[in-house]
Amino acid sequence: MALHTDTEIYKATYALCQLVTQLVASMPRNYKADFGADLRRDCMRLVRRVYEANTSDDKAGILQRMRQEVESINLSLRLSVDLRLVSRGQYARAIEITASIGKQASGWQKHAERALDAGLSRQSGQCAIESGRAAAPKGHRQAQQGYRRQQPQ
Structure with missing residues (x-):
């Protein structure tokens, strides 16, 4: 088992967390406190999910929740671009990262399910x-x- 900080999915979730923190810092005050705080909290939850999945026996369940949370973040980002809280370029960078996280989580989930079916889980x-x-x-x-x-x- 690799350290969770060495995995590509961890690096991507951390990069998303950094980007969202920067985006929220430039939001108008009335959106920053509630909408921005929720968005940052959701991104931090993704980073923690990577650690949970890496150390848990139930990886598939955690990764499924992680994929749902990625979709929730995508929706929040889309709303923020529609409300003109972030630029389209910033949105494009964030969506590129969330797409990468979603693909990696899907692959990891499929691998975990196959390993569980084959009896390979430790x-x-x-x-x-x-x-x-x-x-x-x-x-x-x-x-x-x-x-x-x-x-x-």
């Missing part, structure tokens, strides 16, 4: 050495061969 306390992943190439090959034998044809 049990609590199982370490990489036990699974053969941290072993030398020979150990890894042996672990892969054992996995292939277990799958029904």
Whole structure:
């Protein structure tokens, strides 16, 4: 398991958080306090979801909620451009990041669901050495061969 801060999805969520914080800072005062604060809070929640998904056994459920939150942020960003709180260029940058996050979360969710279906999810306390992943190439090959034998044809 990689550190959550080393993943591309974490970097994207953090970049979105930074961008939204800058966008909210330039919003008019009457929108900044409630609308902007909610938008920043939603972005911070995405960053925390990456950590949750990386450390949880129920990755698929967390990633599904994360994808829903990305859509909520997209809606807020769209409203902010329609209300002329942010420029179209700023909106385009933000949507590019949210699209990347959504794609990565979808891929990660599909991988987690396939792993769960195949019985590959790690049990609590199982370490990489036990699974053969941290072993030398020979150990890894042996672990892969054992996995292939277990799958029904």
